[in-house]
Amino acid sequence: MDQQQLFIKMVLGNWDLQISRLEKMFSSFTDDELQLQVAPGKNRVIYLLGHFVAYHDMLGESLGLAERKYQHLDNDFLKSADNIGASIPDAAYLRQAWTDVHEKLTTLFNGLEAGEWFKRHQLVSEEDFAKDLTRNRLNMIINRAAHIAYHAGQIKLCNK
Amino acid sequence: MDQQQLFIKMVLGNWDLQISRLEKMFSSFTDDELQLQVAPGKNRVIYLLGHFVAYHDMLGESLGLAERKYQHLDNDFLKSADNIGASIPDAAYLRQAWTDVHEKLTTLFNGLEAGEWFKRHQLVSEEDFAKDLTRNRLNMIINRAAHIAYHAGQIKLCNK
Numbered sequence: 661m662d663q664q665q666l667f668i669k670m671v672l673g674n675w676d677l678q679i680s681r682l683e684k685m686f687s688s689f690t691d692d693e694l695q696l697q698v699a700p701g702k703n704r705v706i707y708l709l710g711h712f713v714a715y716h717d718m719l720g721e722s723l724g725l726a727e728r729k730y731q732h733l734d735n736d737f738l739k740s741a742d743n744i745g746a747s748i749p750d751a752a753y754l755r756q757a758w759t760d761v762h763e764k765l766t767t768l769f770n771g772l773e774a775g776e777w778f779k780r781h782q783l784v785s786e787e788d789f790a791k792d793l794t795r796n797r798l799n800m801i802i803n804r805a806a807h808i809a810y811h812a813g814q815i816k817l818c819n820k
Numbered sequence: 821m822d823q824q825q826l827f828i829k830m831v832l833g834n835w836d837l838q839i840s841r842l843e844k845m846f847s848s849f850t851d852d853e854l855q856l857q858v859a860p861g862k863n864r865v866i867y868l869l870g871h872f873v874a875y876h877d878m879l880g881e882s883l884g885l886a887e888r889k890y891q892h893l894d895n896d897f898l899k900s901a902d903n904i905g906a907s908i909p910d911a912a913y914l915r916q917a918w919t920d921v922h923e924k925l926t927t928l929f930n931g932l933e934a935g936e937w938f939k940r941h942q943l944v945s946e947e948d949f950a951k952d953l954t955r956n957r958l959n960m961i962i963n964r965a966a967h968i969a970y971h972a973g974q975i976k977l978c979n980k
Contacts, residue, residue, distance in 0.1 A: 674962050
């Protein structure tokens with residue numbers, strides 16, 4: 661295994677770990693329990709489920725690897741805070757969308773050649789990337805994995 | 821910059837980002853506010869402050885780079901859950917210890933040659949490391965950065 665492949669394995673290994681932990685958390689909640697708030701007055705777990713579907717659907721696009729499929733969730737789960745009064749997709753839909761989004765990401769990640777991971781992502785211009793080569797696709801995975809851990813810590817607080 | 825150096829910069833950049841966000845959070849709490857729980861019946865913020873001091877003090881040792889200095893905090897902040905009734909070091913002590921531990925880590929990290937980051941950490945045997953070269957020092961930083969994000973997400977929930 662060369663160095664690039666070793667780096668990629670380290671980063672994707674952490675991504676997979678964070679995803680699998682979060683997925684286990686969501687699976688441990690019944691549909692009713694998904695309505696619980698992580699703390700009084702804070703996001704419901706179902707909001708965070710939808711938040712990850714929308715954000716990780718966007719990840720494929722941000723990496724420059726895929727078109728979006730769940731953009732219709734952005735208003736409820738990315739652009740708005742959780743709103744208990746609002747009508748949002750139900751748990752069954754969001755669980756299926758979670759599976760769909762992450763299976764697609766896994767396929768994309770497995771199919772990417774090592775060198776492609778070190779090219780720029782779509783949220784940085786070619787000019788800025790030339791000045792800072794750390795702003796590559798693999799770094800976006802490092803960043804998004806931390807975002808998973810951030811919300812996983814919150815979901816862990818639910819009393820159910 | 822060669823590939824190893826680029827990758828190290830990516831990982832340490834994320835570590836620095838997570839540390840600076842968490843440090844800003846702790847700084848935003850008065851000593852009284854550090855007694856707040858992140859959610860009803862859950863860890864106090866001061867517990868998490870002490871938890872990070874002890875755990876990141878241990879990180880130097882786990883990396884095989886430094887002796888421990890704050891092992892006396894392990895009972896209160898690593899081996900025990902938060903216990904409001906227990907006598908623990910005060911906020912001023914823990915804040916100073918946080919600074920001390922992280923300044924030391926920064927010095928250690930800056931002084932480490934690139935190739936050293938890809939050697940094994942102390943929590944894996946030579947035999948197991950030979951089978952899986954991802955279990956190196958740098959991977960421990962990736963893991964610990966996720967641990968920071970996990971608790972930062974919880975502290976963010978405090979109403980103060």
